[in-house]
Amino acid sequence: MKPFLEALEERILIADGAMGTLLYSYGVDRCFEELNLSHPNEVLKVHKDYLDAGAEIIQTNTYGANYEKLSRYGLEESVKDINTKAVQLAKEAVDGRAYVLGTIGGIRGINQSLSLEEIKRNFREQLYCLLLEGVDGLLFETFYDLEELKTVVKIAKKEAGLPVVAQVSVHEPGVLQDGTKVRDALKQLELAGADVVGVNCRLGPYHMIQTLAEVPIPANAYLSVYPNASLPNYEEGRFYYSAEPEYFGKMSNELRLQGARIIGGCCGTTPDHIRSVAKHLTDRSPILTKEVKVKKEVELQPITSRSTPLHEKVKNERTVIVELDPPKHLDTSLFFEGVKALGESGIDALTLADNPLASPRISNGAIAAIAKERYEVNPLVHITCRDRNLIGLQSHLMGLHTLGVHDILAITGDPAKIGDFPGAASVYDLSSIELIKLIKQNNEGISFSGKSLRERTQFSVGAAFNPNFRHLDASIKRLERKVHAGADYFISQPIYGEEQLQQIYEGTRHLNAPIFIGIMPLTSARNAEFLHHEVPGITIPESTRRRMEFAGSDPMKARKEGMDIARSLIDTALALFNGIYLITPFTRYDMSIELVEYIKAQTNEERKVSHGQHII
Template sequence: MEFRKELKQRILIGEGAMGTLLYSRGIDNCYEELNCTEPDQIEAIHRTYLDAGADILQSNTYGANFHKLKRYGLEDQVSQINRQGIAIAKKVAQGKAFVFGTIGASRSIRKSDLSLEEIKRSFREQLYSLLLESPDGLLFETYYDLEELETVLKIARQETDIPIITNVTLHELGNLQNGVQLNEAFKRLEQLGSDVVGLNCRLGPHHMIRALESVQLPSNAALAAYPNASLPEYVDGRLVYDAAPEYFGSSALQLRDQGASIIGGCCGTTPQHITAMKAAVGDLAPIVEKKMPATKVETIEVREQDRTPALYEKAKTERTILVELDPPKKLGIEEFMKGSKALKEAGVDTITLADNSLASPRISNAALGMLIKSQLDLNPLVHITCRDRNLIGLQSHLMGLQTLGLNEVLVITGDPSKIGDFPGATSVYDLSSFDLISLVKQFNEGLSYSGQSLGQKTNFKIAAAFNPNVKYLDRAVQRMEKKIECGAHSFLTQPIYSTSQIEEVYEATKHLETPIFVGIMPLTSTRNAEFIHNEVPGIKLPDHVRRAMAAAGNDPIQAQKEGVAIARELVDAAMDKFKGIYLITPFLRYEMTAELTRYIRTLDQTKTSEVAAYE
C-alpha cells in the first residue's frame, strides 16, 4: 500500500487512544517506557485496534523525548524507547496498516519552560530514533503552539520525504492560542510540507465538527480529525470518558462531510469507537468539494485610551515617582487610605500595590486600587503575581482590572508560598512572569490566551521586575531584554542600597530605551538593616550603612531619621542617572516615603530654577 495514493481513494481510520486506555487499566506512570518493559501489553493494544478496523497505527512514543522522559529518569533511553515503539507497531501491522511514528508537543501553557533551541535538540533526537526504524510516516499531535509545530515540521521536512500528519489542538473553536485562525494555520502547515493537517484532542466530535466547518479543503494536503471521546467526568479520583461508540459512528460521517480524510480517536476512545467509525464510513471516498458558510467577520472594539499619560511614557522625559504601599493584612483601611492621601499630597505620581507580598494574605490590591482611583484620583499600579492564580483565574483577573479601569500593572513571579503565613498553601505558577507578560500583551491585541476575541482591546501598561542584586548582572539584563520582547514597557528594580550599585545598573542598562524605576526602601532600625543584610537573598548592605544604623541604637526616631538620610544619598545617585524613582514604604511607615517624595520634588524644583536663572 502507498499512503498518499490510498489517502485520495478512501477514508482512512486512525488508531484510538493509547494513554487513557492504559490509564483505565490502572497504569499511571510513563506509558512510553512500557515499549521496553511490557512490550506485549502495547502490542496487544495495537492488535486490538487493528482488528477494530484501524488503517493507521501510531507508535506509543507521544512523550518519548528527552524532556518528558527526564521526569522519570529515562532521558538516556530516548532512542531505545522510540525504536521499540515503531518495532512493536510494525510487528502488529504486517502490511495491513500503515505505521506512523508519533511525536507529541513539548510546550504546555508555560511557553517559557522550553526555548525553541531546547525543543529543536530534543525533537531531532526523537525524530532520528524513529526514522531508524523506517516508519511509513510521522504523526505530530497535540500542538497548541503553532510556532513549535512549524519549527519541528521544517526540521522534519529537511530530513525526510515520508508522509507527515500535523495535528493542532484548540482551547476554543476557530483559533489557535496565538490568535491565528484555524484555516490560516492549516495553510501555513501545508506550505511547509505537511501531507495531512488536522485536529486532535481537547474537543469531542460535536465541537470538532463545528471547528472544521470554517476550514476550506486544502489545495494539496488532506484533513484529519482525532476527537476525544467526550468531556471527561471525575469519578472517585479518576477521569472517566463515557461517549457511546454509536455516536462516534454517526460523527465520523459528519467529519467526512467537513472534509476529513483521516478519522481517528484521541483521549477516552477505545477499539469499540474505532469499530463504529469503520463501520460507518466503510469504503467511502473523501469529498472533493465543500460548500463553505458565509464568513462572519468579528470586529474588536478599541476603547478610548485613558488620557492620563502612562507612567512609562512620562518616565522617559520627566521625573516620575512611584511609591509602594502594602495593602493591610487585617480588615480596616483607615490608616492605609490616610497614608495614600499623604503620599499624593507629597507629590507622588502614583501608588503601587503589592499582590499578597511575601506570600501573606492581604486585602485585595484591586479593591484598594479602585478606592485610590475613585477617592484620590490616582491611577494605581497594581501588582499581579503568577503564584496565586491559575490560568483561568489570571485571565478573569485581567478582565476585571480592565473593567475597573486599572490599566497600570506590574507582572511578577511572586514569592513562593512556603515563605509566607501559610507555608502549606499551593503555589500555582501556571505561567511564568514571561508568559504572563506575553498574555497581557495579547490582551492588548484583543485576544484571550486561547486565541479567541475578547471583544475589546485592553490598554494595559506593563511593568516588570528587575533584580540587580545578583552575582552576574549581565544575565539579569538579558532577562530584562527577554521581558521587553514579551511586551514589558518599564521596569521596577528590587531595593538598592549602594550608590556604586546604582552606577553599575546604569552602565549595564543604558543601551535600553525602556524606562527603569530605581527601587529605594528606607531602613527603619539596625535590626531591620541586619535582617536585610543577612537573611534577604542577594542583598548586602555596605558597611557604612550598617554602622550608621547601628549608631542610632534603639531610638526609633533617630533610626528613622538615619534611614531617611541614607535613602536620600541613594535618591541623589539615582536621580542623576534615572528619571524613574520607586520608593518602597517599609511597614506602612508612609511618612518616610512621603518625606523622600518631597525631597525629590524640592531637588527637581531647585534644579529647574537654577537652569532658568542661568538661561
C-alpha cells in the same frame, strides 16, 4: 499495501484512538511512553485492539518520548530505548496490515518558555530514533504553538523524506491560542511542506466539525482530524469520558463531509469508538470540494481614552511611584490614611503588592478599586503567578480592565512554603515572562485561549528587576527576555549602593524600557540586618549597615540616618534615571511622603537652574 499518500489519494483512512486513555483505564497512571519497556504486552494489546476495531493507521506510543518530557520522570537518558521499542511494538502488532506513523507531540503548551533551539534538539533526537526503526510516516500532534510545529515540519521534510501529518490543537473552535485562525494555520503548515494537516485533541466531534467548516480543502495536502471523545468528567479523583462510541461513529460522516481524509480519535477514545467509526463510515470516497462557512469576525470595541501610561510618562519626566502593602488584617483605617496622604503628595502611582512573601493580605484588586474611586489615586497592581492558575489569571486581568486599572506588574511571586501557609500549593501555571506575553495578547483583544475579548485591554506592563544577583549580566539578560516578551518598564528591588546604580545604568542603557529604581529607607540597624540576611533579593553593603549600627538604638537617630542614606541614593539615581520607586517600610507612609517631597524639590531646583541657563 500502497504507499501511504497513494492510499490517501484514493480513500479516507481510519486511524486509531487514544493510547493513554486506555492504559489509564487499566489502572496505569505513570509515564505511558516508559511502558514500551516495562509493560510491552499492554502496549502491544492496545495496538492490536485498534487494528481489530478497523484502524488502518497505528501511531507509535511516543507522544511524550522526548528528552524534555521524559526528564520529568528521570527518564531523559532513555529516549532512544523508548522510541526504538515503540516502533518495534507497533510494527509487530501491524504485521503489514496497517500503516505505522511515528508520533511526536508538541512541547510548548501552556508553558511557552522553551526556546526553538532547545525544541530542535529535542525533536531531532526523537526523530532519528523513529527513523532508524523504519516508519511509514510521521505524525506531529497536539501542537498549540504554530511556530514550533512549522519548525519541526520543515526539519522533518528536509531530513526524513517521509510523509508528514501535522496537527494543531485549539482551546476554542476555529482559532489557535495566539488568535491565529485554524484555516490560516493549516495553510501555513501546507506551505511548510506538511502532506496532511489537521486538528486533534481538546475538542469533541461537534466542535471539530465547527472548526473544519471554516477550513477549505487544501490544494497540496490532505485534512486529518482526531477529536476527543467529549469533554472529560471528573469523579472521585479520576477523569473519564462519557461520550458513547455510537455517537462518535455517527459524527464521522460529518467529518468526512468537511473534507477529512484521516479520521481517528484522541483523548477518551477507545477501540469501541474506532469500531463505531468503521461501522458508520460506509462511504470512504474523499470529498474534493465543499462550501466553506466562515464566521463573521467579532469587531473589537474602540479603545477608550486613558491617562498617559506610566512607561510613557517616565520616559519624558520624573515619575515617582510608591508601594504601600495592603493590610494583613481587616482594619484598613491606617492604610487608607496613608493612601489619602500619598495621593495628596502628588505621587504618580500607588503600587500594591500581591501577598508579598507568600503571606495573605487584603486583595490588592479590591484595594486598587477603592484607591482609584475614593481617593483618585492611580493604582499599580502587582500580579503573581503563584496564587492563581491560568483561569484565575485571565479572569483577574479581565476584572482589572473592567475596573479601569491599567498599570500592572507581572511577577513570579515568592514560593508558598516561605509564607504564613507553608502547606499551600504554589500554582505557577505561567512564569512571569509568559504572564507578560498573556497580558500583551489581551492588549490585542485576545484571551489565552485565542478567543476574542471583544475589546482590547490597555495594560501598561511592568516587570521585576533584581540587580542583586552575584552577576549583574545574568539579571540583564533576563531583562532582555522580558523586553522581548513585551515588558514596557521595570521596577527594581531596593538598591543600597551608589556604585551599583552606576553599574545598572551602564548595563541597561541599551534597553528600550525605563527602570524605576527601588528605594526603601532603613528604620534601624536591626531592620538593615534582617533585610540583608533574611529577605530574598535584597543586598545591603556592609558600609551602609555599619552606618545604621553607628546610629544606635535611638529611633529618631536611626530614622534620620536611614533617610539620609535614602536621599543620597535618590540623588545618584535621579542623575541616571527618571523613575523612582519608593517602598514604604512598615506602613510608615510619612517617610515615603518626605522622600516624595525631597524628589519634587530636587526636580524644581533643577528646572530653575536649567531655565536660568537657557536665558543666559
